[in-house]
Amino acid sequence: xxxxxxxxxxxxARRHRVVATIVVLLVCLSPWEVSLAWAVTGPxxxxxxxxTADWFRDHGGASTVAWVENLxxxxxxxxxxxxxxxxxxxxSSPATASAVITGPHLAPPPAxxxxxxxxxxxxxxxxxxxxxxxxxxxxxxxxxxPDSVHTSLIAGVAxxxxxxxxxxxxxxxxxxxRGPWAFAPPISPAAATSLxxxxxxxxxxxxxxxxxxxxxxTAVPLVDGAASFVIYRDGRATxxxxxxxxxxxxxxxxxxxxxxxxxDAGAAVPGLDGRWAWGATLGxxxxxxxxxxxxxxxxxxxxxxxxxxxxxxxxxxxxxxGALRAMELDINTxxxxxxxxxxxxxxxxxxxxxxxxxxxxMRGGTVRYFEPWWNRDFITMSAAP
Numbered sequence: 001x002x003x004x005x006x007x008x009x010x011x012x013a014r015r016h017r018v019v020a021t022i023v024v025l026l027v028c029l030s031p032w033e034v035s036l037a038w039a040v041t042g043p044x045x046x047x048x049x050x051x052t053a054d055w056f057r058d059h060g061g062a063s064t065v066a067w068v069e070n071l072x073x074x075x076x077x078x079x080x081x082x083x084x085x086x087x088x089x090x091x092s093s094p095a096t097a098s099a100v101i102t103g104p105h106l107a108p109p110p111a112x113x114x115x116x117x118x119x120x121x122x123x124x125x126x127x128x129x130x131x132x133x134x135x136x137x138x139x140x141x142x143x144x145x146p147d148s149v150h151t152s153l154i155a156g157v158a159x160x161x162x163x164x165x166x167x168x169x170x171x172x173x174x175x176x177x178r179g180p181w182a183f184a185p186p187i188s189p190a191a192a193t194s195l196x197x198x199x200x201x202x203x204x205x206x207x208x209x210x211x212x213x214x215x216x217x218t219a220v221p222l223v224d225g226a227a228s229f230v231i232y233r234d235g236r237a238t239x240x241x242x243x244x245x246x247x248x249x250x251x252x253x254x255x256x257x258x259x260x261x262x263x264d265a266g267a268a269v270p271g272l273d274g275r276w277a278w279g280a281t282l283g284x285x286x287x288x289x290x291x292x293x294x295x296x297x298x299x300x301x302x303x304x305x306x307x308x309x310x311x312x313x314x315x316x317x318x319x320x321x322g323a324l325r326a327m328e329l330d331i332n333t334x335x336x337x338x339x340x341x342x343x344x345x346x347x348x349x350x351x352x353x354x355x356x357x358x359x360x361x362m363r364g365g366t367v368r369y370f371e372p373w374w375n376r377d378f379i380t381m382s383a384a385p
Contacts (some may be wrong), residue, residue, distance in 0.1 A: 046065065078308030082152035084120070089143045089154060092125035101135035103384070104163045106298055109140060112157065112320050116145045124320075125371070130340040131196045131350070133164040133383040139340055141242050141358060145318075146306055146313045150287070155306030156358040157321045158197065158338055162299050165196060165381040166235025169214055169254040174375035176205050176212040176219035182254075183214075185374040186282055192349035194382040198369050199303050199338035200291055200330045201229075201377040202258030210242075210257025212377075220246070226257040227327035229293060235384065239295040239325045256377065263294055263326035268315035290314045291336045294323025301328075301381075305336050305358060337364045 112124035124144045128137030140159045145151050168191075171181030187195060203209050205219065210226035212219040222228075224243035231237045231254040239263050240246035261269055291305040292314050302321040304314060311328065318326040331334060338358040341350030348354075355366030369378055 005332070039176040078150050078153055080149055080151075084145070084152055084154050089120055089122045090127060090141075092122050092127045092142075101358075103134045105134075105136050106163055106300055108137075109142075109159045109296075109300065109322060112142050114144050115149050115316065115320065116151055120145075127159075128329055128357070130342055131383065132346075133161075134198065136161075136164065138164040138383070139381075141320075141340070144317075146309055147315060150308045153306065153308045154359070155304060155309065155317055155336070157317065157322070158199075158303040158358055160301040160303070160339070160381055162236055162238075162301055164384050166299075166384050167231045167237035168235070168380045168382065169229075169256055170202070170369075170378050170380065171212070171214060171219070172377045175201070175377050176217045179216070181214055182310060183380075185378070186372045187369045187380065189349060189352075190368075191380070191382065192351065193347055193349035195341055195380060196383055197338065197340045197381040199293070199379055199381075200335055201256055201379055202329050203331075208258045210259065211292065212256055213248075213252075214254040218381060222255055223257060225260060227259055227261045229256045229258075229327065229379065230254075237291060237379075237380075239301075239323075239327055241325070245325065256379075258327055258329060260327075261325055261327050262292055262311065262315045263318050263323045266297075266319065266324050268312060268319060272311040272315055286310065287313075288331055289333045289336045290331045291329040291338075292318050292321045292326050293329055294318045294321070294326025296322040297324050303338055303358075305338060305362070307333075307361065334363050337362045337368055339366045339369070341366075 043169040114120075114123045117366055122143070124142055126140040128139070129141050130137065130139040132138070138161045140157075142157045143154050144157070146153055146155045168183045170185055171179055172185060173179060187198070205212060208218070209223065210220070210228070211222035213222055222242055226242050228240050228242040228246060229237065230240050230246045230252060232251045233253045238246070241264070242257060246252070253301065260271070263269065278305045287308045287310050289305070289307050290309040291303065293301060293303045295301055300322075302318065302323050304317045304321060314328060315326070339355045340358070341355045343350055343354050352365070352367040352370060357366060368374055
């Protein structure tokens with residue numbers, strides 16, 4: 001009996017060590033599992049796939065996520081040829097002014113020359129949208145096909161009169177983090193009474209190759225040469241190359257950087273076909289949802305977004321829209337969103353019910369920026385006092 005008990009005891013010891021090892025592994029892994037479960041099911045921004053991808057990027061899996069996304073998009077390219085769905089280009093309409101027009105304003109933008117000939121009815125023509133400011137429209141929208149290959153797709157362009165609008169940068173708990181910030185989601189009831197438009201910001205700070213600054217606080221140091229959305233203390237905004245077109249002065253209130261300029265001196269910059277220049281998560285040669293913002297020679301802001309865009313086609317649209325300088329903002333289906341609000345009365349609050357997205361397919365709808373759980377930064381354009 002004693003002899004038989006020896007192998008039994010040894011077998012139990014081995015099993016005990018195996019069980020103990022498994023228990024230790026489970027204990028070690030459980031915080032990761034809890035973290036992932038919370039990331040994809042708790043309050044936060046984006047779809048299940050988008051939130052899962054962000055979690056893996058934040059936990060050392062950025063290269064794997066990039067490979068998976070490149071593989072997916074490479075095998076799900078936008079269609080070539082064809083025609084947009086009926087009604088994809090809304091009818092243009094002339095701007096109407098109230099009886100009382102006050103304050104300075106920019107002349108409405110000229111029509112955009114279509115990239116595809118012949119143009120479709122209404123293609124490249126502007127229509128006024130959103131809350132009028134001091135008697136005049138402050139935002140116009142236009143729609144056109146992005147290139148001569150993907151002719152069934154439609155990109156949207158928004159033109160914003162910076163003499164009648166004031167910009168604010170809202171900092172999220174995830175991007176850039178390190179709050180609290182002067183402005184943070186959700187948009188407050190007080191801010192909603194003057195809100196005209198809102199649009200997405202740039203990449204995660206780990207991928208932006210630039211910094212984030214607001215009201216004397218720095219989340220990530222600013223980088224010379226980086227493309228920068230700059231907001232001054234009076235709410236004026238521009239797009240600049242940091243260190244050349246704009247520098248830190250007492251007038252600078254906020255700076256959001258993202259990569260380098262996409263458009264400079266009114267032309268697309270060289271090297272737009274560089275593999276990792278315009279989004280390490282996807283690679284610039286993949287056609288995906290992309291967004292960008294630029295400034296015209298007159299000082300207006302132009303925002304461009306659409307599906308099936310690569311870096312060159314996004315730059316081309318911004319140039320067509322009149323951008324003197326422009327930068328890429330966020331990319332991918334989950335994050336590209338611009339909404340314009342048209343309350344029934346002049347001082348009535350903007351709300352999801354009176355908003356419309358630039359393109360109907362944009363994720364997040366008109367409610368995204370009013371949600372307390374929205375955790376990414378964004379930019380608002382509000383009526384100037």
